[in-house]
Amino acid sequence: MDGRILLKCVIFMCLIACSTGRELKLKDQGTIYNHTLATILVEYAATVYVTDLTELFTWTCPRCDDLTKGFQIIELIVDVKRCLQAFVGVAPDLNAIVIAFRGTQGTSIQNWIVDLYWKQLDIEYPGTKDAMVHHGFYSAYHNTTLRPGVLSAVKRAKELYGDIPIMVTGHSMGGAMAAFCGLDLTVNYGSQNVSVMTFGQPRIGNAAFASYYSKWVPNTIRVTHEHDVVPHLPPYYHYFPEKTYHHFPTEVWLHNLGFELLAYTEEKVCDNSGEDPSCSRSVAGKSIMDHLTYYGVRIGGEDGFCRIVMNRGLTAYGTVDVDGNVILSRDIPASVLRMNVESNEKGRSI
Numbered sequence: 001m002d003g004r005i006l007l008k009c010v011i012f013m014c015l016i017a018c019s020t021g022r023e024l025k026l027k028d029q030g031t032i033y034n035h036t037l038a039t040i041l042v043e044y045a046a047t048v049y050v051t052d053l054t055e056l057f058t059w060t061c062p063r064c065d066d067l068t069k070g071f072q073i074i075e076l077i078v079d080v081k082r083c084l085q086a087f088v089g090v091a092p093d094l095n096a097i098v099i100a101f102r103g104t105q106g107t108s109i110q111n112w113i114v115d116l117y118w119k120q121l122d123i124e125y126p127g128t129k130d131a132m133v134h135h136g137f138y139s140a141y142h143n144t145t146l147r148p149g150v151l152s153a154v155k156r157a158k159e160l161y162g163d164i165p166i167m168v169t170g171h172s173m174g175g176a177m178a179a180f181c182g183l184d185l186t187v188n189y190g191s192q193n194v195s196v197m198t199f200g201q202p203r204i205g206n207a208a209f210a211s212y213y214s215k216w217v218p219n220t221i222r223v224t225h226e227h228d229v230v231p232h233l234p235p236y237y238h239y240f241p242e243k244t245y246h247h248f249p250t251e252v253w254l255h256n257l258g259f260e261l262l263a264y265t266e267e268k269v270c271d272n273s274g275e276d277p278s279c280s281r282s283v284a285g286k287s288i289m290d291h292l293t294y295y296g297v298r299i300g301g302e303d304g305f306c307r308i309v310m311n312r313g314l315t316a317y318g319t320v321d322v323d324g325n326v327i328l329s330r331d332i333p334a335s336v337l338r339m340n341v342e343s344n345e346k347g348r349s350i
């Protein structure tokens with residue numbers, strides 16, 4: 001190879017390296033992957049696992065700080081029987097409504113993962129042709145106390161703060177619920193400014209569902225990490241395209257390159273197929289450890305018990321329904337409202 005060709009190669013490789021930079025716009029979709037935003041949202045997705053409801057509701061848990069400081073919970077919803085948990089609140093730094101769903105906790109993570117291999121596409125997604133999803137994931141959001149709780153909190157937040165963006169997030173099974181929630185808000189409630197970011201999410205539906213989903217919620221980032229097993233499940237059978245599960249876009253695959261002193265993490269923004277073979281699908285994906293760490297944040301996989309901790313003071317904010325579900329909600333303190341009005345130049349009247 002002569003020198004000029006070599007030089008051209010080097011420049012070309014630099015260009016490729018530069019183009020995998022941190023904030024990258026996918027032209028065909030308008031999806032923007034924002035590294036800074038991802039490192040903030042992963043904190044919310046991790047915090048929703050906290051079992052002490054008092055700490056969570058008052059945002060005083062050990063990890064309720066730094067990147068999520070000042071978060072105002074509007075509603076905290078716990079489905080005790082099914083061991084599901086979610087919150088809705090307003091993040092002043094992001095000037096957005098944040099909705100977070102907890103992943104599975106009632107059973108050991110190993111058992112839950114083994115079960116994922118056998119999940120069927122067993123319910124039609126309403127209002128679409130040919131779109132099939134997994135009933136268990138679907139009903140965890142749609143057929144529990146989570147959905148009405150989330151919807152009423154979003155309505156209240158919008159009354160108070162106006163039409164600020166809505167960011168929905170979750171890890172693992174919580175990512176599946178986040179996707180259903182983002183779609184629900186967009187399709188059924190006409191919300192304009194919904195984005196979804198999930199971490200280590202399983203597949204939830206077939207290809208028809210994936211394309212329906214990405215049409216309605218194009219601003220979706222599905223983060224996967226190294227060999228995390230969960231995004232590989234339920235399995236994708238490429239030789240059986242009509243019947244298989246199929247991820248929606250856009251995947252961002254976090255994986256390590258280089259070694260020793262030169263090791264670094266690449267955040268690869270994948271193609272818009274949802275099943276980019278050069279992203280997490282390029283590895284076998286058998287790791288549970290990689291499932292439990294995203295952006296260096298330990299997330300989920302606490303003990304195998306489903307429990308809640310709640311002190312008596314909290315009952316003033318709560319209702320407990322006949323099934324034992326807990327819904328804690330509050331009106332935003334006046335001081336916070338005033339702050340928001342002052343910082344809002346349009347001066348929305350409240």
Ligand SMILES: *[C@@H]1O[C@H](CO)[C@@H](O)[C@H](O)[C@H]1NC(C)=O
Pocket residue numbers: 023034035036037093094
């Ligand atoms: C990325 O997100 C952060 C946090 O929300 C925001 O401050 C920043 O402006 C965003 N960057 C771009 C390029 O949108």
Ligand SMILES: *[C@@H]1O[C@H](CO)[C@@H](O)[C@H](O)[C@H]1NC(C)=O
Pocket residue numbers: 139143
């Ligand atoms: C919702 O839950 C109820 C009671 O648990 C059940 O009878 C019903 O079939 C469920 N519907 C769907 C669509 O899952």
Ligand SMILES: *[C@@H]1O[C@H](CO)[C@@H](O)[C@H](O)[C@H]1NC(C)=O
Pocket residue numbers: 163164165192193
């Ligand atoms: C979404 O929210 C941003 C920030 O508040 C705003 O600039 C933008 O116009 C909104 N987009 C839509 C479609 O409402």
